[in-house]
Amino acid sequence: MKGSFFKRFREEQHTGFSTRSGTQGSRLMNKDGSFNVIRTGTPFLNQLNRFHDLITMKWSTFNTIVIFFYIIVNLFFSILYLLAGTEHLGGTIATTPTDKFFEAFFFSCQTFTTVGYGRVNPIGLPANIIASIESLSGLMSFALATGLIYGRFSRPHAKILYSENALLSPFKDATALMFRIVNARKNQLIDCEASLMMSFIEPETSIRKFITLPLEYSKVSGLAMSWTIVHPIDENSPMNGLSPDDMKDVDAEFMFSLKAFDDTYSQTVYARHSYKFNEVIWGAKFTPMFHSDEHSNATVLELDKIGVFENAELPLKLQKAASE
Numbered sequence: 001m002k003g004s005f006f007k008r009f010r011e012e013q014h015t016g017f018s019t020r021s022g023t024q025g026s027r028l029m030n031k032d033g034s035f036n037v038i039r040t041g042t043p044f045l046n047q048l049n050r051f052h053d054l055i056t057m058k059w060s061t062f063n064t065i066v067i068f069f070y071i072i073v074n075l076f077f078s079i080l081y082l083l084a085g086t087e088h089l090g091g092t093i094a095t096t097p098t099d100k101f102f103e104a105f106f107f108s109c110q111t112f113t114t115v116g117y118g119r120v121n122p123i124g125l126p127a128n129i130i131a132s133i134e135s136l137s138g139l140m141s142f143a144l145a146t147g148l149i150y151g152r153f154s155r156p157h158a159k160i161l162y163s164e165n166a167l168l169s170p171f172k173d174a175t176a177l178m179f180r181i182v183n184a185r186k187n188q189l190i191d192c193e194a195s196l197m198m199s200f201i202e203p204e205t206s207i208r209k210f211i212t213l214p215l216e217y218s219k220v221s222g223l224a225m226s227w228t229i230v231h232p233i234d235e236n237s238p239m240n241g242l243s244p245d246d247m248k249d250v251d252a253e254f255m256f257s258l259k260a261f262d263d264t265y266s267q268t269v270y271a272r273h274s275y276k277f278n279e280v281i282w283g284a285k286f287t288p289m290f291h292s293d294e295h296s297n298a299t300v301l302e303l304d305k306i307g308v309f310e311n312a313e314l315p316l317k318l319q320k321a322a323s324e
Helices: 051-056 059-084 097-112 125-154 244-249 316-323
Strands: 160-162 166-171 174-183 189-202 207-213 219-222 227-233 253-262 267-276 280-282 284-286 290-292 299-301 309-311
Touching: 051 125, 059 097, 059 125, 097 125, 160 267, 166 227, 166 284, 174 253, 189 227, 244 280
Parallel strands: 166 280
Antiparallel strands: 160 174, 166 174, 174 227, 189 207, 189 219, 189 253, 253 267, 284 309, 290 299
């Protein structure tokens, strides 16, 4: 393929990515929509600012960190109580070292959470100082955890499902690149706008270029059901005449962006996704993923069928290109 093939198309100049192909990874955007960039050289003190990570990480990871922090802190204070002497903890009934440790640990848990059942209480200056510091630490920690949990719940973001593959399918006596998206939540996304960009490496110069692919329609009033994103491949398409080997040679990547208004939060939300050339299936079409219910009163949307497709015949010219 000659690099001049793409010369007649308008290139995007300000994408945020470098045009030097040798300085970037093979994939510009991860499947979850995040940019495939690993940052190094961050000053140590800046690495301690983990607020963004705690807000955006998975709930399972966040809960694990909270539980781990809770256990570590109470282990630390229980050791301090043991060093101060269990005789300074009034009401203890333990006699063995193991039982004394557990009494100190659970007393630490009660103090850290400000529960204070009352059976065990600090006696003397050392134990009271430790208990005072722990109480303050517990109040501040729970205030911080509450703020983080609120931030996680209140942060608006779209939960969009994508078909696993993009398809090259028959479309209006020609072909089209298409993939399917759906809102995985029950909230309403309105005024949805979509855009699709093709990234490729120009063979003659080894420079990475970016071209916006026009869509059949780029806006919908609401994402009530599934939305099949379609780029018609006609004489005005950058993909016109490309074969699977051509897409591999130019390291093609298709980067999708969605902007919508979430009426639950009354804020604009964004979502991104990408497909590499080897994630495009030639000669296939999606099967329906929604139907009316048994009483024809509502529409049933089957989310688990978002990526289901079947074989479809392409025009003979493309069949030949795909098989070569």
